[in-house]
Amino acid sequence: MKFFIDSADTAAIADLAATGMVDGVTTNPSLVAKSGRDFKELISEICTLTKGPVSAEVTALDAKAMLSEADQLLPIADNVCIKVPLTWDGLKATRALADNGHKVNVTLCFSANQALLAAKAGAAYISPFVGRLDDISADGMGLIADIRQIYDNYPDLETEILVASVRSPEHIRQSALIGADVATLPPEVLRSLIAHPLTDKGLEAFLADWQKTGQSIT
Ligand code: G3P
Numbered sequence: 193m194k195f196f197i198d199s200a201d202t203a204a205i206a207d208l209a210a211t212g213m214v215d216g217v218t219t220n221p222s223l224v225a226k227s228g229r230d231f232k233e234l235i236s237e238i239c240t241l242t243k244g245p246v247s248a249e250v251t252a253l254d255a256k257a258m259l260s261e262a263d264q265l266l267p268i269a270d271n272v273c274i275k276v277p278l279t280w281d282g283l284k285a286t287r288a289l290a291d292n293g294h295k296v297n298v299t300l301c302f303s304a305n306q307a308l309l310a311a312k313a314g315a316a317y318i319s320p321f322v323g324r325l326d327d328i329s330a331d332g333m334g335l336i337a338d339i340r341q342i343y344d345n346y347p348d349l350e351t352e353i354l355v356a357s358v359r360s361p362e363h364i365r366q367s368a369l370i371g372a373d374v375a376t377l378p379p380e381v382l383r384s385l386i387a388h389p390l391t392d393k394g395l396e397a398f399l400a401d402w403q404k405t406g407q408s409i410t
Contacts, residue, residue: 193373193374196247197382200223208382219275235269248274248275274297290313320354320356340370355375
Protein backbone atom coordinates (compact mmCIF):
# COMPACT_ATOMS: atom_id res chain seq x y z
CA MET A 193 0.00 0.00 0.00
CA LYS A 194 1.38 3.39 -0.97
CA PHE A 195 1.34 6.43 1.32
CA PHE A 196 0.98 9.91 -0.12
CA ILE A 197 1.18 13.04 2.04
CA ASP A 198 -1.91 15.26 1.83
CA SER A 199 -0.25 18.58 2.47
CA ALA A 200 1.30 21.71 0.96
CA ASP A 201 3.65 22.11 3.94
CA THR A 202 7.06 21.51 2.37
CA ALA A 203 8.87 21.26 5.72
CA ALA A 204 6.48 18.53 6.88
CA ILE A 205 6.75 16.70 3.54
CA ALA A 206 10.57 16.81 3.63
CA ASP A 207 10.58 15.60 7.24
CA LEU A 208 8.35 12.63 6.45
CA ALA A 209 10.12 11.84 3.15
CA ALA A 210 13.25 11.19 5.24
CA THR A 211 11.43 8.24 6.87
CA GLY A 212 11.22 6.50 3.49
CA MET A 213 7.44 6.15 3.85
CA VAL A 214 6.38 8.76 1.31
CA ASP A 215 5.35 7.53 -2.14
CA GLY A 216 3.83 10.77 -3.39
CA VAL A 217 2.02 13.97 -2.39
CA THR A 218 -1.46 15.35 -2.93
CA THR A 219 -2.45 19.00 -2.73
CA ASN A 220 -5.72 20.82 -3.24
CA PRO A 221 -6.66 24.51 -3.56
CA SER A 222 -7.49 24.75 0.15
CA LEU A 223 -4.07 23.40 1.15
CA VAL A 224 -2.37 25.77 -1.32
CA ALA A 225 -4.31 28.72 0.12
CA LYS A 226 -3.27 27.68 3.64
CA SER A 227 0.39 27.60 2.57
CA GLY A 228 0.27 31.20 1.30
CA ARG A 229 2.70 30.14 -1.46
CA ASP A 230 2.73 30.70 -5.22
CA PHE A 231 1.08 27.56 -6.64
CA LYS A 232 3.56 26.72 -9.40
CA GLU A 233 6.60 27.41 -7.19
CA LEU A 234 5.08 25.27 -4.47
CA ILE A 235 4.41 22.33 -6.81
CA SER A 236 7.93 22.65 -8.23
CA GLU A 237 9.45 22.44 -4.73
CA ILE A 238 7.25 19.51 -3.67
CA CYS A 239 8.24 17.63 -6.85
CA THR A 240 11.86 17.71 -5.65
CA LEU A 241 10.89 16.16 -2.30
CA THR A 242 9.44 12.94 -3.72
CA LYS A 243 9.99 10.88 -6.84
CA GLY A 244 6.33 9.84 -6.69
CA PRO A 245 3.34 11.62 -8.21
CA VAL A 246 2.48 15.10 -6.94
CA SER A 247 -1.16 15.99 -7.48
CA ALA A 248 -1.75 19.56 -8.66
CA GLU A 249 -5.44 20.45 -8.96
CA VAL A 250 -6.95 22.46 -11.78
CA THR A 251 -9.43 25.17 -10.85
CA ALA A 252 -11.19 25.69 -14.21
CA LEU A 253 -14.67 24.25 -14.60
CA ASP A 254 -14.85 23.42 -18.31
CA ALA A 255 -12.76 20.70 -19.93
CA LYS A 256 -10.97 22.96 -22.41
CA ALA A 257 -9.86 25.37 -19.70
CA MET A 258 -8.84 22.45 -17.46
CA LEU A 259 -6.59 21.21 -20.27
CA SER A 260 -5.07 24.70 -20.67
CA GLU A 261 -4.28 24.71 -16.95
CA ALA A 262 -2.81 21.21 -17.22
CA ASP A 263 -0.57 22.53 -20.03
CA GLN A 264 0.80 25.06 -17.52
CA LEU A 265 1.25 22.53 -14.71
CA LEU A 266 2.68 19.49 -16.52
CA PRO A 267 5.99 21.13 -17.57
CA ILE A 268 6.81 21.92 -13.92
CA ALA A 269 8.21 18.41 -13.36
CA ASP A 270 7.93 14.87 -14.71
CA ASN A 271 6.08 13.72 -11.59
CA VAL A 272 3.22 16.23 -11.76
CA CYS A 273 -0.14 14.45 -11.68
CA ILE A 274 -3.10 16.53 -12.78
CA LYS A 275 -6.03 16.48 -10.36
CA VAL A 276 -9.51 17.19 -11.68
CA PRO A 277 -12.93 17.30 -10.03
CA LEU A 278 -15.49 14.56 -10.56
CA THR A 279 -17.66 16.40 -13.07
CA TRP A 280 -18.47 15.58 -16.70
CA ASP A 281 -15.93 18.19 -17.77
CA GLY A 282 -13.40 16.72 -15.36
CA LEU A 283 -13.95 13.29 -16.91
CA LYS A 284 -13.60 14.69 -20.44
CA ALA A 285 -10.30 16.30 -19.43
CA THR A 286 -9.25 13.02 -17.80
CA ARG A 287 -9.80 11.10 -21.02
CA ALA A 288 -7.83 13.65 -23.06
CA LEU A 289 -4.93 13.71 -20.60
CA ALA A 290 -4.85 9.93 -20.20
CA ASP A 291 -4.85 9.49 -23.99
CA ASN A 292 -1.72 11.68 -24.04
CA GLY A 293 -0.02 9.48 -21.44
CA HIS A 294 -0.58 11.69 -18.39
CA LYS A 295 -1.62 10.51 -14.93
CA VAL A 296 -4.86 12.01 -13.63
CA ASN A 297 -6.20 11.97 -10.09
CA VAL A 298 -9.99 12.39 -10.09
CA THR A 299 -11.02 14.02 -6.85
CA LEU A 300 -14.17 14.76 -4.85
CA CYS A 301 -15.52 11.22 -5.25
CA PHE A 302 -18.40 10.34 -2.93
CA SER A 303 -20.09 7.40 -4.67
CA ALA A 304 -19.24 4.05 -6.25
CA ASN A 305 -20.83 5.09 -9.54
CA GLN A 306 -18.63 8.19 -9.67
CA ALA A 307 -15.60 5.93 -9.16
CA LEU A 308 -16.75 3.69 -12.01
CA LEU A 309 -17.06 6.70 -14.33
CA ALA A 310 -13.58 7.94 -13.40
CA ALA A 311 -12.08 4.53 -14.13
CA LYS A 312 -13.83 4.36 -17.50
CA ALA A 313 -12.42 7.84 -18.27
CA GLY A 314 -8.90 6.50 -17.74
CA ALA A 315 -8.06 8.02 -14.35
CA ALA A 316 -4.80 6.81 -12.80
CA TYR A 317 -6.26 7.49 -9.34
CA ILE A 318 -9.73 7.92 -7.86
CA SER A 319 -9.90 9.92 -4.63
CA PRO A 320 -12.91 8.97 -2.47
CA PHE A 321 -13.21 11.33 0.53
CA VAL A 322 -13.85 9.02 3.49
CA GLY A 323 -13.65 11.62 6.27
CA ARG A 324 -16.16 13.96 4.66
CA LEU A 325 -18.59 11.04 4.25
CA ASP A 326 -18.13 10.08 7.90
CA ASP A 327 -18.77 13.75 8.79
CA ILE A 328 -22.31 13.45 7.40
CA SER A 329 -22.85 10.06 9.10
CA ALA A 330 -22.35 8.15 5.84
CA ASP A 331 -19.98 5.16 5.56
CA GLY A 332 -16.64 6.32 4.15
CA MET A 333 -14.90 2.98 4.45
CA GLY A 334 -17.96 1.20 3.04
CA LEU A 335 -17.45 3.25 -0.12
CA ILE A 336 -13.81 2.09 -0.34
CA ALA A 337 -14.95 -1.54 -0.02
CA ASP A 338 -17.58 -1.03 -2.75
CA ILE A 339 -15.09 0.55 -5.15
CA ARG A 340 -12.54 -2.22 -4.47
CA GLN A 341 -15.14 -4.85 -5.36
CA ILE A 342 -16.29 -3.02 -8.49
CA TYR A 343 -12.76 -2.47 -9.79
CA ASP A 344 -11.86 -6.10 -9.04
CA ASN A 345 -14.94 -7.23 -11.01
CA TYR A 346 -13.48 -5.56 -14.12
CA PRO A 347 -9.71 -6.22 -14.33
CA ASP A 348 -9.43 -3.98 -17.40
CA LEU A 349 -10.07 -0.99 -15.10
CA GLU A 350 -6.59 0.01 -13.95
CA THR A 351 -7.47 2.97 -11.74
CA GLU A 352 -5.89 2.92 -8.29
CA ILE A 353 -8.01 3.65 -5.23
CA LEU A 354 -6.48 6.63 -3.41
CA VAL A 355 -8.21 6.99 -0.04
CA ALA A 356 -8.51 10.72 0.72
CA SER A 357 -9.89 12.90 3.49
CA VAL A 358 -8.19 10.59 5.96
CA ARG A 359 -8.71 11.64 9.56
CA SER A 360 -7.31 8.86 11.72
CA PRO A 361 -5.09 5.75 11.90
CA GLU A 362 -8.26 3.67 11.85
CA HIS A 363 -8.94 4.87 8.29
CA ILE A 364 -5.52 3.52 7.31
CA ARG A 365 -5.99 0.15 9.04
CA GLN A 366 -9.33 -0.35 7.32
CA SER A 367 -8.00 0.86 3.94
CA ALA A 368 -5.19 -1.70 4.12
CA LEU A 369 -7.61 -4.50 5.10
CA ILE A 370 -9.88 -3.63 2.18
CA GLY A 371 -6.94 -3.48 -0.23
CA ALA A 372 -6.92 0.18 -1.22
CA ASP A 373 -3.91 0.95 -3.40
CA VAL A 374 -2.97 4.28 -1.82
CA ALA A 375 -3.96 6.49 1.08
CA THR A 376 -3.13 10.18 1.27
CA LEU A 377 -2.46 11.15 4.85
CA PRO A 378 -2.21 14.50 6.63
CA PRO A 379 1.30 14.62 8.17
CA GLU A 380 -0.03 14.22 11.72
CA VAL A 381 -1.92 11.03 10.80
CA LEU A 382 1.17 9.46 9.23
CA ARG A 383 3.21 10.36 12.32
CA SER A 384 0.57 8.83 14.59
CA LEU A 385 0.62 5.42 12.83
CA ILE A 386 3.68 4.34 14.81
CA ALA A 387 2.32 5.19 18.24
CA HIS A 388 1.67 2.44 20.79
CA PRO A 389 2.00 2.87 24.56
CA LEU A 390 3.39 -0.66 24.97
CA THR A 391 6.23 0.16 22.55
CA ASP A 392 7.18 3.19 24.68
CA LYS A 393 6.81 1.26 27.94
CA GLY A 394 8.79 -1.72 26.61
CA LEU A 395 11.62 0.45 25.32
CA GLU A 396 11.83 2.30 28.63
CA ALA A 397 12.13 -1.03 30.52
CA PHE A 398 14.75 -2.43 28.12
CA LEU A 399 16.88 0.71 28.45
CA ALA A 400 16.59 0.70 32.25
CA ASP A 401 17.73 -2.95 32.36
CA TRP A 402 20.55 -2.22 29.92
CA GLN A 403 21.82 0.56 32.18
CA LYS A 404 22.09 -2.01 35.00
CA THR A 405 24.53 -4.12 32.92
CA GLY A 406 27.01 -1.24 32.81
CA GLN A 407 27.84 -2.22 29.24
CA SER A 408 28.16 -0.17 26.06
CA ILE A 409 27.82 -1.61 22.53
CA THR A 410 30.27 0.81 20.94
O1 G3P B 1 -6.91 16.39 -0.71
C1 G3P B 1 -8.22 15.97 -0.63
C2 G3P B 1 -8.68 15.49 0.73
O2 G3P B 1 -7.76 14.63 1.29
C3 G3P B 1 -9.20 16.56 1.64
O3 G3P B 1 -9.34 16.15 2.97
O4 G3P B 1 -9.69 16.66 5.37
O5 G3P B 1 -10.19 18.41 3.64
O6 G3P B 1 -11.65 16.42 3.90
P1 G3P B 1 -10.27 16.95 4.01
